[in-house]
Amino acid sequence: MENSILTIKNLDAYFGKTQVLKNINLSFPYKKVTAIMGPSGCGKTTLIRCLNRMHELTADADYGGSIFLGDVNIFEKNPITLRRHIGMVFQRPNPFPNMSIYENVLAGYTLNGIRLTRLERDSIVQDALQKAALWEEVKNHLNKKGTFLSGGQQQRLCIARALAVKPDIILFDEPTSALDPRATTHIEELIEELKKTVTIVMVTHNIAQAARVSDYTAFLYMGELVEYNSSERIFTVPKDKRTEEYLTGKFG
Amino acid sequence: MKEKNIRRRLIKDRLFLILIGVLSLTALIPLIFILGYIFRNGIRVINWDFLTQLPQPVGEETAGGIVHALVGTIIIIGLSFFLAVPFGIGTGVYLSENRNTRFSVIVRLCVDLLMGVPSIVVGIIAYAWIVRFQGFSALAGSIALSILMIPMVVRGTEETLNLIPPSYKEASLALGVPYYRTMLKVIIPSGFGGITTGVLLALARIAGETAPLLFTALGSNFLNVNIFKPMHTLPLLIYDYATSPYKEWHHIAWGASFVLVIFVLVLNIISRLVIKKWKIQF
Ligand SMILES: Nc1ncnc2c1ncn2[C@@H]1O[C@H](COP(=O)(O)OP(=O)(O)OP(=O)(O)O)[C@@H](O)[C@H]1O
Ligand SMILES: [Mg+2]
Numbered sequence: 052m053e054n055s056i057l058t059i060k061n062l063d064a065y066f067g068k069t070q071v072l073k074n075i076n077l078s079f080p081y082k083k084v085t086a087i088m089g090p091s092g093c094g095k096t097t098l099i100r101c102l103n104r105m106h107e108l109t110a111d112a113d114y115g116g117s118i119f120l121g122d123v124n125i126f127e128k129n130p131i132t133l134r135r136h137i138g139m140v141f142q143r144p145n146p147f148p149n150m151s152i153y154e155n156v157l158a159g160y161t162l163n164g165i166r167l168t169r170l171e172r173d174s175i176v177q178d179a180l181q182k183a184a185l186w187e188e189v190k191n192h193l194n195k196k197g198t199f200l201s202g203g204q205q206q207r208l209c210i211a212r213a214l215a216v217k218p219d220i221i222l223f224d225e226p227t228s229a230l231d232p233r234a235t236t237h238i239e240e241l242i243e244e245l246k247k248t249v250t251i252v253m254v255t256h257n258i259a260q261a262a263r264v265s266d267y268t269a270f271l272y273m274g275e276l277v278e279y280n281s282s283e284r285i286f287t288v289p290k291d292k293r294t295e296e297y298l299t300g301k302f303g
Numbered sequence: 304m305k306e307k308n309i310r311r312r313l314i315k316d317r318l319f320l321i322l323i324g325v326l327s328l329t330a331l332i333p334l335i336f337i338l339g340y341i342f343r344n345g346i347r348v349i350n351w352d353f354l355t356q357l358p359q360p361v362g363e364e365t366a367g368g369i370v371h372a373l374v375g376t377i378i379i380i381g382l383s384f385f386l387a388v389p390f391g392i393g394t395g396v397y398l399s400e401n402r403n404t405r406f407s408v409i410v411r412l413c414v415d416l417l418m419g420v421p422s423i424v425v426g427i428i429a430y431a432w433i434v435r436f437q438g439f440s441a442l443a444g445s446i447a448l449s450i451l452m453i454p455m456v457v458r459g460t461e462e463t464l465n466l467i468p469p470s471y472k473e474a475s476l477a478l479g480v481p482y483y484r485t486m487l488k489v490i491i492p493s494g495f496g497g498i499t500t501g502v503l504l505a506l507a508r509i510a511g512e513t514a515p516l517l518f519t520a521l522g523s524n525f526l527n528v529n530i531f532k533p534m535h536t537l538p539l540l541i542y543d544y545a546t547s548p549y550k551e552w553h554h555i556a557w558g559a560s561f562v563l564v565i566f567v568l569v570l571n572i573i574s575r576l577v578i579k580k581w582k583i584q585f
Contacts, residue, residue, distance in 0.1 A: 148493050
């Protein structure tokens with residue numbers, strides 16, 4: 052495979068005694084979009100939460116194996132610096148309730164104590180909100196609390212918040228599941244645009260979406276990586292029977 | 304038949320409403336009487352001199368005022384606030400962050416026990432541990448009151464923070480924000496309204512405490528702002544003057560009661576405003 056930025060080696064993940072990921076081996080190519088698909092509960096969220104070491108924050112979570120960012124094992128890195136390079140958009144929108152829309156977008160800077168001039172702040176906010184397709188809707192009330200927005204708007208606000216700090220890799224956990232078709236199209240265009248500079252890992256349930264925007268697709272089933280290939284091949288000639296059944300709607 | 308049934312139910316509904324209305328009114332009556340009585344007896348001695356003068360000896364023309372107790376109350380309550388808030392909020396944050404460790408279960412139990420310790424017992428403890436060595440002082444009084452206050456602040460903080468969804472913490476950590484900054488800049492501010500309300504209500508509760516102060520702050524007839532010396536407070540003054548044989552002093556006690564009630568009322572109103580202003584929608 053072409054040069055990859057993130058390589059998963061023999062990854063296992065547990066919640067208490069339940070193993071939810073079983074010996075995953077996978078590498079994410081640089082500046083490409085990789086989709087992760089699979090039926091509900093198969094471990095997609097857990098997988099991407101391992102990538103920025105959010106998984107270990109759950110009380111009884113455990114993991115085994117390694118993940119290489121370049122040639123360093125992220126489990127040997129400081130999780131704080133790691134997370135500044137790997138942004139994440141969660142499955143459920145979670146804008147900060149104590150901050151306005153404007154402050155939410157800048158949270159990655161302000162919470163880390165990074166000082167910016169007024170001009171820099173304004174331009175970061177506008178740029179991130181435009182990319183997240185939210186600017187037109189909120190530009191006149193940037194000082195309202197982020198939690199007053201609708202669910203889909205909140206999700207785009209969270210996307211803007213993740214983009215604002217300009218990470219190298221962005222993890223999207225079903226970013227469009229709460230969005231209407233127009234905003235969805237916009238986010239898909241954004242992902243197309245972003246991959247010129249950023250590596251993207253995207254969990255999605257939407258087969259058509261994965262086919263449209265992803266370069267590679269990984270298919271997970273009950274904690275195992277069943278198949279991983281270029282999206283073109285996965286969607287036209289899946290090798291594994293389970294992938295084929297999932298794609299044709301037999302389960303999931 | 305069906306029609307009749309519905310009518311019956313509507314009547315029952317109505318009766319039930321009337322019943323709970325009457326019951327809650329009954330609960331209010333003593334309160335209204337108490338407040339009315341304090342108001343009636345207190346308001347006539349209240350004037351500028353009452354709030355700014357020291358008491359006069361019995362038999363003088365003017366009865367004087369309660370400025371020393373007013374200042375003392377503010378100092379002692381303020382000091383208790385600064386002593387109790389860091390420990391209270393710190394413990395509350397700890398308990399909500401570590402819900403099931405053995406240590407936190409023990410701490411929670413201790414806090415609950417402390418909440419149930421009578422205030423006079425706390426006063427005796429402060430007497431035995433501080434006053435016997437250092438003498439009577441406002442500081443000893445504040446320490447006693449802060450011990451009463453801490454469990455309330457802990458519980459208020461813990462309960463407030465428990466309601467904040469963990470997803471905000473995750474959002475912050477995922478941005479590479481260190482844990483301590485996440486707590487200080489996201490979690491505690493999100494619970495600011497609830498925490499502040501808990502603190503204000505705890506202040507209102509201790510503002511009227513007398514028993515622990517009898518052994519500690521003792522009381523004083525002079526205007527004193529030195530926290531290492533005995534100091535007067537409103538409840539102490541009420542206790543002194545109300546049990547004295549002089550009519551004039553009884554009036555002063557009523558006036559002081561009135562001021563104390565207003566003080567507590569103001570704290571309650573402020574906490575209402577805080578709830579409204581900093582109400583955070585999740
Ligand atoms: N905090 C947790 N504690 C215990 N088990 C968990 C926890 N979170 C998830 N699990 C379990 O881990 C498995 C994988 O969950 P995960 O959230 O990764 O699934 P998913 O593929 O993202 O599903 P969905 O498509 O519904 O989002 C599930 O069986 C789930 O029950
Ligand atoms: Mg998921």
